[in-house]
Amino acid sequence: MPRYAPRYANDPSAVKSLVEAERVHRDVYTDPEVFDLEMEHLFANTWVYVGHASQIPNAGDYLTTEIGRQPILASRHTDGSVHVLYNRxxxxxxxxxxxxxGNTGKFFRCPYHAWSFKTNGKLLAIPFKKGYEGTxxxxxxxxxxxxxxGASHVxxxxxxxxxxxxGIEFETFFGDSLSSIDNMVDRSPEGRLVLEGAPLRYMHPCNWKMLVENQTDTCHPMVAHESSAGTAISVWEREEAKGGKKPMAVEVYAPFMAPYEFFEDMGLRVWPNGHGHTGVTTSIHADYxxxxxxxxxxxxxxGEERAKEILGENRHNTVYFPNIMVKGPIQTLRVFKPIAADRTLVESYTFRLAGAPDMLFERTLMYNRLINAPTSIVGHDDLEMYERAQLGLHADGQEWVNIQRLYEPGEEADVTALAGGTSEREMRNQFHAWAKFMTASMEEPAGERVHEAAE
Known part of the structure; x- marks a missing residue:
C-alpha cells in the first residue's frame, strides 16, 4: 500500500516534481503508486528489449517475457519474420x-478451449465453429x-x-546509442551473435532503477568490491611470486580495484532519451x-585496419533506457525486470561471437558467473548495497537522493555529450528521460503524446 493517499496519478506536475536537476525524491524508488505509474506509462511509451533473434532461429520457435506487467510472446513465423504479440x-x-x-510447431493452441493461431498471431481455427454463426x-x-x-523492431x-x-519511433528513441550494439555484433568475424545458454536469474530486494543507475556508477567498485575482488587480487599477488600465468579470473577481477583516477579518465557519454555508457577512452575490459x-x-x-578499430572500442557498460545494459567487449546483456517498487528480477545473458575462438566465449561465461550469478562473488557486494539503500530511503531525515557529482549549472538534457568517467550525468540523463516518458501520455492526447515529448 502507498505510504500516502494517491497523489501522482493523472497529475504530471506532481510526477515532474520528483525530479530536479541534481536530485530526485525518494518516492521514485519507494512509492508503490509511482511504480504503478511506471508500469502504465514509462514501460508502454519506451522501446523495451524483448529478446534476441538467435533464441528463435526456426519457424515455430518462440520466447516469452514481460514488458512492465504485460505478458509478451515473440515468435518466428513460417516466412522467417519475427512477431511480438501479447501472450493472451x-x-x-x-x-x-x-x-x-520452445517450439510450437505450425501453430499456437490455447490450452483452455483449443482456439489455434498461426505463428504470426492470426486466428487459424476455432473448434465447433458453427456455434458462432450469426453472432x-x-x-x-x-x-x-x-x-x-503497438510496434516492434529487430x-x-x-x-x-x-x-x-x-509514439516515438525506434530510430529516434535510440539514435547513435545503437553504436554499442553495432560494436558488440561487429566483434564477431561473421558479424553475428548467438545467445547461448539460459540466463542467470537473480532476485534483488530493491527498486529496478537502482540497478540501472549502478551500471554507470564508477565510484563504488573500489569501495563496495574491496572485500571480494580486492581479496582475490591479494591472494593472487601472494601466489604470483611463485611464477605462472595470471589466471583469467584474476584478469576479470583486477580492474574492479582500479583507483578513482582510472575511472575518471575513461570518460562517460550520454545520448538523448536516457541512454549512455562509461568507457569512452578505455575500460575495465581493455587489457585482457x-x-x-x-x-x-x-x-x-x-581487414586489419577495421579489425583494430572494432577491437579498439572497449566501452564499459552501455545502458539502454529504461532497463537493459550491454557489455560489448565481454558480450553480455543484463535485463532489469521490475516486479514491485522494492523487488527486481535481474536476468544476465551471454552471447557467443560467431566465427570466433571458443576461448572468448569461455571468458564471457566466466565473467557472467563470477560477477552476475546468484552464486557470484562480486554481485553480492552490490546486492548488499541495494538492500541497504532501499531500507535507508525510508528514513525521514532526508527525502532527496543526490545525483550531483560533476554537475554543472545549466547542464543540457537530451543531448549527446561527454563527461568525466566518475560523473553522475548518466543518472541525471536517465531521470530526465524518466520524467519525460512518464508524463507525456498524461499531458497529450493519444497519438500525439510521445512524438512531442521526444522533440
Whole structure:
C-alpha cells in the first residue's frame, strides 16, 4: 500500500516534481503508486528489449517475457519474420505460452478451449465453429487473433517493442546509442551473435532503477568490491611470486580495484532519451590477454585496419533506457525486470561471437558467473548495497537522493555529450528521460503524446 493517499496519478506536475536537476525524491524508488505509474506509462511509451533473434532461429520457435506487467510472446513465423504479440488468448484471456521458450510447431493452441493461431498471431481455427454463426464474431476483436504490440523492431537480431500504438519511433528513441550494439555484433568475424545458454536469474530486494543507475556508477567498485575482488587480487599477488600465468579470473577481477583516477579518465557519454555508457577512452575490459587466432580471424573478415578499430572500442557498460545494459567487449546483456517498487528480477545473458575462438566465449561465461550469478562473488557486494539503500530511503531525515557529482549549472538534457568517467550525468540523463516518458501520455492526447515529448 502507498505510504500516502494517491497523489501522482493523472497529475504530471506532481510526477515532474520528483525530479530536479541534481536530485530526485525518494518516492521514485519507494512509492508503490509511482511504480504503478511506471508500469502504465514509462514501460508502454519506451522501446523495451524483448529478446534476441538467435533464441528463435526456426519457424515455430518462440520466447516469452514481460514488458512492465504485460505478458509478451515473440515468435518466428513460417516466412522467417519475427512477431511480438501479447501472450493472451482473445477468447478467455488464457496465456498461450507458459514456458520461457520452445517450439510450437505450425501453430499456437490455447490450452483452455483449443482456439489455434498461426505463428504470426492470426486466428487459424476455432473448434465447433458453427456455434458462432450469426453472432458477429467475424467483426469482433477476437477474430483478429493474438494482438500484436503497438510496434516492434529487430535491430541486428536484437528484438525491441513499444506497447503504445503511437509514439516515438525506434530510430529516434535510440539514435547513435545503437553504436554499442553495432560494436558488440561487429566483434564477431561473421558479424553475428548467438545467445547461448539460459540466463542467470537473480532476485534483488530493491527498486529496478537502482540497478540501472549502478551500471554507470564508477565510484563504488573500489569501495563496495574491496572485500571480494580486492581479496582475490591479494591472494593472487601472494601466489604470483611463485611464477605462472595470471589466471583469467584474476584478469576479470583486477580492474574492479582500479583507483578513482582510472575511472575518471575513461570518460562517460550520454545520448538523448536516457541512454549512455562509461568507457569512452578505455575500460575495465581493455587489457585482457589476447586470444590466439582471434585478431587473425577479424583481420581476414574486416581487414586489419577495421579489425583494430572494432577491437579498439572497449566501452564499459552501455545502458539502454529504461532497463537493459550491454557489455560489448565481454558480450553480455543484463535485463532489469521490475516486479514491485522494492523487488527486481535481474536476468544476465551471454552471447557467443560467431566465427570466433571458443576461448572468448569461455571468458564471457566466466565473467557472467563470477560477477552476475546468484552464486557470484562480486554481485553480492552490490546486492548488499541495494538492500541497504532501499531500507535507508525510508528514513525521514532526508527525502532527496543526490545525483550531483560533476554537475554543472545549466547542464543540457537530451543531448549527446561527454563527461568525466566518475560523473553522475548518466543518472541525471536517465531521470530526465524518466520524467519525460512518464508524463507525456498524461499531458497529450493519444497519438500525439510521445512524438512531442521526444522533440
Amino acid at each position: 488468448c482473445p477468447h478467455k484471456g488464457t496465456k498461450i505460452a507458459s514456458e520461457p521458450c 458477429g464474431l467475424k467483426e469482433s476483436g477476437a477474430a483478429e487473433g493474438l494482438a500484436p504490440v 535491430y541486428r537480431d536484437f528484438i525491441f517493442a513499444r506497447l503504445a500504438e503511437t 590477454s589476447a586470444i590466439p587466432g582471434y585478431f587473425e580471424a577479424m583481420s581476414e573478415a574486416y
